[in-house]
Amino acid sequence: MKNQKEYLEIHKDRFIKELFDLLKTPSISANPANTQDVLDMANLVKTSLIKIGCDNVEICKTPGYPVVYAEKIIDPQSPTVLVYGHYDVQPADPIELWDNPPFKPLIKTTEIHPEGAVFARGACDDKGQMFMHIKAIEYLIATNQLPCNVKFMIEGEEEIGSPSLDWFVKNHLEKLQNDVILISDTGMISNTQPSITTGLRGLSYMEVTVTGPNRDLHSGLYGGAVGNPINILSKMISRLHNEENGVTIPGFYKNVEILSSEERAEMAKAPFSLEDYKNSLNLKEVYGEAGYTTNERNSIRPTLDVNGIWGGYNGDGAKTVIPSKAHAKISMRLVPGQDHEEISELFANYFKSLAPKAVLVEIKTHHGGHPYVTPTNHIGYQAAKKAYEATFDKSPIPQRSGGSIPIVSLFEKELKSKSILMGFGLDSDAIHSPNEHFGLFNFFKGIETIPLFYKYFTELSKYE
Ligand code: BES
Numbered sequence: 001m002k003n004q005k006e007y008l009e010i011h012k013d014r015f016i017k018e019l020f021d022l023l024k025t026p027s028i029s030a031n032p033a034n035t036q037d038v039l040d041m042a043n044l045v046k047t048s049l050i051k052i053g054c055d056n057v058e059i060c061k062t063p064g065y066p067v068v069y070a071e072k073i074i075d076p077q078s079p080t081v082l083v084y085g086h087y088d089v090q091p092a093d094p095i096e097l098w099d100n101p102p103f104k105p106l107i108k109t110t111e112i113h114p115e116g117a118v119f120a121r122g123a124c125d126d127k128g129q130m131f132m133h134i135k136a137i138e139y140l141i142a143t144n145q146l147p148c149n150v151k152f153m154i155e156g157e158e159e160i161g162s163p164s165l166d167w168f169v170k171n172h173l174e175k176l177q178n179d180v181i182l183i184s185d186t187g188m189i190s191n192t193q194p195s196i197t198t199g200l201r202g203l204s205y206m207e208v209t210v211t212g213p214n215r216d217l218h219s220g221l222y223g224g225a226v227g228n229p230i231n232i233l234s235k236m237i238s239r240l241h242n243e244e245n246g247v248t249i250p251g252f253y254k255n256v257e258i259l260s261s262e263e264r265a266e267m268a269k270a271p272f273s274l275e276d277y278k279n280s281l282n283l284k285e286v287y288g289e290a291g292y293t294t295n296e297r298n299s300i301r302p303t304l305d306v307n308g309i310w311g312g313y314n315g316d317g318a319k320t321v322i323p324s325k326a327h328a329k330i331s332m333r334l335v336p337g338q339d340h341e342e343i344s345e346l347f348a349n350y351f352k353s354l355a356p357k358a359v360l361v362e363i364k365t366h367h368g369g370h371p372y373v374t375p376t377n378h379i380g381y382q383a384a385k386k387a388y389e390a391t392f393d394k395s396p397i398p399q400r401s402g403g404s405i406p407i408v409s410l411f412e413k414e415l416k417s418k419s420i421l422m423g424f425g426l427d428s429d430a431i432h433s434p435n436e437h438f439g440l441f442n443f444f445k446g447i448e449t450i451p452l453f454y455k456y457f458t459e460l461s462k463y464e
Pocket residue numbers: 125126158159160161162185186187203367369401402403404405406
């Protein structure tokens with residue numbers, strides 16, 4: 001595209017400075033103490049969209065945190081790309097494990113990012129990646145090269161399961177109308193081997209509470225005579241997997257899409273070193289469902305994981321107590337064929353059936369989302385592929401991801417359009433973990449590649 005390298009070169013430092021400004025606001029949607037920060041963040045996003053020349057920039061009310069909307073309509077006859085991203089972030093805990101304060105962004109080099117990476121909560125997920133889109137459109141508008149219409153929809157509740165988006169999308173069907181949805185909120189294989197995410201797993205997230213006696217008890221006076229909720233909860237959890245590390249919930253695998261051996265062989269061609277994988281995590285051995293490779297286990301297979309477990313005494317020293325209650329948060333990642341509502345129900349019924357009469361079990365469903373797949377023959381995928389080929393000089397590999405973005409299946413259902421997942425993060429970027437970062441190479445590569453998506457998508461649309 002015209003003047004692209006020059007434009008990037010001239011504005012590089014400003015882009016980084018502007019990204020830093022976004023990263024300084026702790027827009028943690030999960031924490032009520034950060035309510036004002038999340039609202040401030042929506043305003044910062046709004047301002048940055050006005051600054052690049054978007055029209056109708058607004059902060060749209062929802063039952064929860066607002067959605068920032070903006071558009072640039074050049075011609076109603078041209079195709080329309082809807083860009084989705086999120087301005088909220090995960091909590092920074094455990095804060096003591098960060099090398100720099102999570103909301104004081106800092107550039108440091110790493111082995112994987114010799115040209116530097118921005119360290120801050122949200123650097124990669126998703127402020128850095130969302131901001132690449134704003135800067136790509138800045139370039140297209142400033143150089144008069146925007147080839148089609150663009151709409152932005154940036155939300156503030158993704159990290160808590162997008163509870164307001166069902167309402168928002170259903171109430172703004174006209175406004176959100178588009179030909180394709182473009183999202184950078186995933187990753188790629190490596191900086192020398194780009195990939196395009198073609199699948200996301202669904203999610204079913206549960207919380208269980210096991211109650212024994214009506215109060216905490218002296219573990220000497222009562223120990224052995226009443227059910228200890230923590231002992232029992234542990235026993236119940238251990239029954240959720242079998243010896244082969246498969247999930248034991250009856251019906252869990254019933255509708256799971258089975259890939260053909262050809263499809264699995266195709267997947268296995270993606271570059272991957274199990275040794276490097278183990279080393280990067282300090283593991284002697286990997287662990288998972290028998291009969292599947294690591295990359296299959298974390299993408300095309302459903303899973304069940306305990307995310308947190310608590311109860312009883314956790315303070316210093318020892319306290320002899322049988323707790324009244326024990327709790328756990330349990331999530332299941334789902335693959336095509338599985339319905340999150342059905343799976344939540346199967347889980348609840350099975351989990352209750354595992355409980356002895358000595359305890360009472362309560363089960364709460366948190367958020368959920370359906371799995372998603374993008375076909376590689378979609379013109380959006382083809383446009384993205386051509387864009388990566390131009391900027392990486394290498395063809396991108398289609399790859400299913402293990403993560404979830406529940407809104408994507410909602411978009412498909414309500415807006416009838418497919419999402420193209422052009423993620424520029426790396427698995428080693430530590431999203432949701434301490435020391436999250438985003439490579440400057442990745443940030444600028446994104447800003448360089450995205451404009452080409454618009455060019456090729458507009459061209460390919462003419463032949464549809
Ligand atoms: N951006 C991630 C999802 C992601 C990351 C997908 C990397 C693929 C590769 C998103 O912000 C996220 O964290 N999603 C949550 C689900 C949500 C309901 C809390 C997840 O996957 O745990």
